[in-house]
Amino acid sequence: MVDQPGDVWDRRVAGGLAFLRRRLAGDYEVDEFGFDPDLTEAVFHPLLRRLYRDWFRTEVSGLEHVPADGAGLVVGNHSGAVALDALILSTALHHEHPARRYLRLLGADLVFRMPLVSEIARKTGGTVACNSDAERLLRGGEMVGVFPEGFKGVGKLYAERYKLQRFGRGGFVSAALRTGTPIIPVAIVGGEEIYPMLADIKPLARLLKLPYFPVTPTFPWLGPLGMVPLPSKWLIEFCPPIPTAHLVDAADDPLVVFNLADQVRETIQQTLHQLLERRPDPFGP
Numbered sequence: 310m311v312d313q314p315g316d317v318w319d320r321r322v323a324g325g326l327a328f329l330r331r332r333l334a335g336d337y338e339v340d341e342f343g344f345d346p347d348l349t350e351a352v353f354h355p356l357l358r359r360l361y362r363d364w365f366r367t368e369v370s371g372l373e374h375v376p377a378d379g380a381g382l383v384v385g386n387h388s389g390a391v392a393l394d395a396l397i398l399s400t401a402l403h404h405e406h407p408a409r410r411y412l413r414l415l416g417a418d419l420v421f422r423m424p425l426v427s428e429i430a431r432k433t434g435g436t437v438a439c440n441s442d443a444e445r446l447l448r449g450g451e452m453v454g455v456f457p458e459g460f461k462g463v464g465k466l467y468a469e470r471y472k473l474q475r476f477g478r479g480g481f482v483s484a485a486l487r488t489g490t491p492i493i494p495v496a497i498v499g500g501e502e503i504y505p506m507l508a509d510i511k512p513l514a515r516l517l518k519l520p521y522f523p524v525t526p527t528f529p530w531l532g533p534l535g536m537v538p539l540p541s542k543w544l545i546e547f548c549p550p551i552p553t554a555h556l557v558d559a560a561d562d563p564l565v566v567f568n569l570a571d572q573v574r575e576t577i578q579q580t581l582h583q584l585l586e587r588r589p590d591p592f593g594p
Contacts, residue, residue, distance in 0.1 A: 325351075342442070343431030346411065353433050357400040360393070364540050365499055366594065367397065369405045371547035374493055377408040380447040381550065382485045383454045385495040386473055386577050387462030390504035390523040393538060394497050395456060399433070401545055402452070412454040413446050415439075415481075419520070443484040455481045457570070464509065464521035470501035471581050479570035486560035486569075491550035494573050496580035499543030502591045504528065541591050544584045548576050 328351045331337050337347040361367045375381060385398060399412040414430075415438035421427045436442045438455065446453050456462060461474035485492050506523045514522040528535030551572065559565040 328352075342413075342434070342436045342446075344411075344413070344434040345432045346434075349411070349433045353429070354400055354403060357396055358404055360538075361397050361400045361404065361543075364538070365397065365503075365543040366540075367401055367499070367543040367545060369401050369545045369547075371495075371549075372402075372406050374547045374549050375402065375406055375410065375452070376491075376550075377406075377410075378450065380450050380488065380490045381452045381493050382443075382447065382481060382490050383412060383452060383493045383495055383547075384481060384573050384577070385454065385456055385497055386471075386581065387456035387458040387500075388465070388470065388497070389463055389500035389538075390506045390521075390525065391536075391538075392456070392463050393503060394500040395454065397500075397543065398454060398495065398497060398545060410452050413451045414454045415443055415456075417459060438480075440480050440484050440487075443481070444488055447484060447488040447490045457481055457574075460520035464523070465506065466509070467501065467505040467507060470505075471498070471585060473574055473578050473581075476570050476574050479566040482566045482569045482573070483560050485553045486556050486566070489554040489557050491552050491554075492569070492573055493550045494548040494576040494580070496546050496548065496577050496584055497543070498545075498581060498584040498588055499541045499591075502541035503538035505539075539592070542588055542593050544588055546580055546584060548580055551576075 328347070331347060337345065339345045375383075383398070385394065388394060395414050399414060402412050403409050411434055414435040416430055416435050417438060420430050420435070421437055436446070443453055443455070457476040458474040459477065465474060482492070484490075504523060504525045506525055508524040510522040510524060514520065525535065527537070551569070553569075556565060
């Protein structure tokens with residue numbers, strides 16, 4: 310039976326009123342990191358789903374590699390001047406996975422020093438990208454998301470698109486090893502085109518205490534309108550998990566950590582090449 314427009318609207322109003330009653334009555338939970346699933350599900354994910362589904366026309370594959378329960382460390386490539394890829398990945402996993410899993414994102418210190426942004430990040434399940442927080446989440450059976458390229462990934466020029474940057478010291482590998490958590494590489498195509506970064510005004514970035522100041526075809530020339538992401542076509546693929554339980558005793562071995570980080574990086578890079586072949590037109594249907 311097809312829903313009538315009036316029925317859809319009635320359900321939305323009823324859902325909104327139920328949400329308000331829960332908030333006013335304090336009938337919701339927030340964990341030790343500040344994660345508020347009720348607020349995330351009712352407010353943030355519906356907004357992000359509009360971008361995910363209608364604007365970016367995202368296609369997701371490989372969800373069978375993401376467990377229905379228990380811990381997992383999802384490692385992805387970073388891009389796009391503004392880290393929308395992390396939010397879209399989180400939305401895709403919750404929206405498409407049969408178990409509707411939340412992705413607990415690890416973010417840079419800068420994110421948690423910014424007013425409002427910090428609050429939103431905490432409320433939606435994010436926390437600082439440090440080993441102690443990552444390990445606590447993994448030991449609690451959470452699905453954790455990390456982007457080891459950091460600002461080097463989101464702040465690279467368009468000419469370097471889909472070329473993975475250095476993965477740092479491999480702290481994410483150590484966290485996975487210490488907790489025996491499988492690492493799930495994920496490749497994201499589409500983020501590089503939303504804000505094609507043509508230049509980085511470094512003096513202005515230093516003045517504003519930012520890691521970079523992007524110049525794109527629309528920003529800063531169009532002012533606030535320049536912040537509207539271009540409607541690129543997105544493809545997201547979760548790769549087979551890499552087990553770590555047999556390497557728990559090697560968590561402090563630099564060679565093991567480096568080799569595993571390199572394996573994850575190479576898996577993502579090769580998958581990006583395959584996805585780009587499937588998507589010859591960045592703005593196609």
